[in-house]
Amino acid sequence: MRPILNSQQIREADAFTIANEPISSVNLMERAASAFTQKFLELFASVPSVAVVCGVGNNGGDGLAIARMLQGEVGHIEVYVVGNLEKASEDFRVNYDRLGERLSPKIVVDESQIPEFDTSLIIDGMFGSGLSRPVEGVYAQVIERINASEAQVCAIDIPSGLFADKPTPSAGAVVEATHTISFQLPKLVFFMPSAASYVGSWHVVPIGLSEEFLLQQTTDKWQIELRDIHLPLKRRFDHKGTNGRVLLVAGSKGKMGAAILSAKAALRSGCGLLFAHVPCCGLDILQVAVPEAMVEVDEHTEIISEVLPEEQIDVIVIGPGIGTGKLTENALAQLLQKATAPMVMDADAINILAANTHLLSAVPPESVLTPHPGEFKRLVGDWKDDFEKLEKLKAFCKKYQLNMVLKGAYSAVCDTKGQITFNPTGNPGMATGGSGDVLTGVIGALIGQGMNPLEALRAGVYIHGLAGDLAAHAQGYRSMTASDIVAMLPQAINQLDKKC
Numbered sequence: 001m002r003p004i005l006n007s008q009q010i011r012e013a014d015a016f017t018i019a020n021e022p023i024s025s026v027n028l029m030e031r032a033a034s035a036f037t038q039k040f041l042e043l044f045a046s047v048p049s050v051a052v053v054c055g056v057g058n059n060g061g062d063g064l065a066i067a068r069m070l071q072g073e074v075g076h077i078e079v080y081v082v083g084n085l086e087k088a089s090e091d092f093r094v095n096y097d098r099l100g101e102r103l104s105p106k107i108v109v110d111e112s113q114i115p116e117f118d119t120s121l122i123i124d125g126m127f128g129s130g131l132s133r134p135v136e137g138v139y140a141q142v143i144e145r146i147n148a149s150e151a152q153v154c155a156i157d158i159p160s161g162l163f164a165d166k167p168t169p170s171a172g173a174v175v176e177a178t179h180t181i182s183f184q185l186p187k188l189v190f191f192m193p194s195a196a197s198y199v200g201s202w203h204v205v206p207i208g209l210s211e212e213f214l215l216q217q218t219t220d221k222w223q224i225e226l227r228d229i230h231l232p233l234k235r236r237f238d239h240k241g242t243n244g245r246v247l248l249v250a251g252s253k254g255k256m257g258a259a260i261l262s263a264k265a266a267l268r269s270g271c272g273l274l275f276a277h278v279p280c281c282g283l284d285i286l287q288v289a290v291p292e293a294m295v296e297v298d299e300h301t302e303i304i305s306e307v308l309p310e311e312q313i314d315v316i317v318i319g320p321g322i323g324t325g326k327l328t329e330n331a332l333a334q335l336l337q338k339a340t341a342p343m344v345m346d347a348d349a350i351n352i353l354a355a356n357t358h359l360l361s362a363v364p365p366e367s368v369l370t371p372h373p374g375e376f377k378r379l380v381g382d383w384k385d386d387f388e389k390l391e392k393l394k395a396f397c398k399k400y401q402l403n404m405v406l407k408g409a410y411s412a413v414c415d416t417k418g419q420i421t422f423n424p425t426g427n428p429g430m431a432t433g434g435s436g437d438v439l440t441g442v443i444g445a446l447i448g449q450g451m452n453p454l455e456a457l458r459a460g461v462y463i464h465g466l467a468g469d470l471a472a473h474a475q476g477y478r479s480m481t482a483s484d485i486v487a488m489l490p491q492a493i494n495q496l497d498k499k500c
């Protein structure tokens, strides 16, 4: 997993690398600028004109070095320095002197000197990880002008004005980048919905900071990587009874589709036997749609009113399409008293828990909850910003000793110790009805096959997102449906199997 460190830790990594590699600070800047330039040229093949807007710190120093490196690679280049040169950092000065006369920068210290920015692209190097306060005054005016221009904007390290690891006050101006090329590690704020319009598409380029130092750092935030996913092995002598016995409790009148999607997803994710408990009205529907499922019917025609867990069930998946009626609430309460297998709880199962918080302590330890933000809000109340939302997620998982995925772009998986991992796969096309039902089925199948619930949760969100990406590629992210995600599960799982 890739650690996500705070600005202070990254500064220390910088200093450690300089002292121990050893490399001079200005040469580290040269390496960072070169890594940026290479990625930039991959992203923007032919750019007619670029404005490089620099502050006077090291982010600005990067900007000057990048402007120098881009000479001959792009058309016309203009360089602007915003701020007081007397306050410039050491490495900024060295790069200022290296610029040469052809790129002679224009200095901006007041409003009258702010240009119109009519280039096709702007590189933003005003502030990076050294931002110490919200951006105001002439700096804010420059940012407003950048944001108002027609140009694409590519930020160096982080969009100027955005704090990497804490909320940015709404009073401060922030660059709205179309792309951000960041150094060595992603910054926490890149995973926050509220920062998406500033960060744009983000890319991380290695700049050779000491791996030894980075891995020693304490953090509770990580990014899942492909190499972290280890699927359960299938062996020659396995049989259906050893490949996971999954009980799916899902559906109600008019919502049998949720049960079908979960059931299909579980079967496509390798579960050996799928038992489905559904209301009477769902019997024919499920048997026709999913012939592999063994269906047991509830006494009630339209909803689930009583579930008795059979013996030898490895995992119980409950929630998709069940509704929140009183009888179903009672059925869930009874099930919680008797269940010993870990549970995957989604949708209305979570809504029932939110309305009856005394039930939370009865959920088998290490079980998995898969709320979307609306369901999560019902469980923990509202939050003032994305950072507080993550704190609430940690506190909840620690308190109830549960694993949880908070679904959305970069779904956040939290374990019982409060460690958070962000999932990199997935796309906006997955924000469609039934997508969550697919995820619960995948996670249930993986737990059934013997993965521990946390590993299954991390692998499940990764596979689900990957299948979603493949579906978006095939159908377009506007048109794809949850059934398309199910259809792509085999391809996604095959891709993961091949890398093992």
Ligand SMILES: NC(=O)C1=CN([C@@H]2O[C@H](COP(=O)(O)OP(=O)(O)OC[C@H]3O[C@@H](n4cnc5c(N)ncnc54)[C@H](OP(=O)(O)O)[C@@H]3O)[C@@H](O)[C@H]2O)[C@H](O)CC1
Binding pocket: 010, 011, 014, 028, 029, 032, 055, 056, 057, 058, 059, 060, 062, 087, 089, 126, 127, 128, 129, 130, 131, 132, 133, 134, 135, 136, 139, 156, 157, 158, 183, 184, 209
């Ligand atoms: N660590 C690495 O991996 C590497 C980072 N590089 C680049 O360096 C920047 C960080 O550089 P740093 O000099 O620490 O900070 P900045 O350039 O972001 O900004 C510092 C200057 O900006 C002033 N500042 C801060 N906030 C404001 C504000 N709101 N308004 C006006 N001025 C502001 C600050 O002044 P102070 O008064 O706060 O002292 C400084 O003058 C990193 O992001 C990378 O781009 C390396 O090049 C490679 C290694």
Ligand SMILES: [K+]
Binding pocket: 059, 124, 125, 126, 127, 128, 155, 156, 157, 158, 159, 160
């Ligand atoms: K920047």
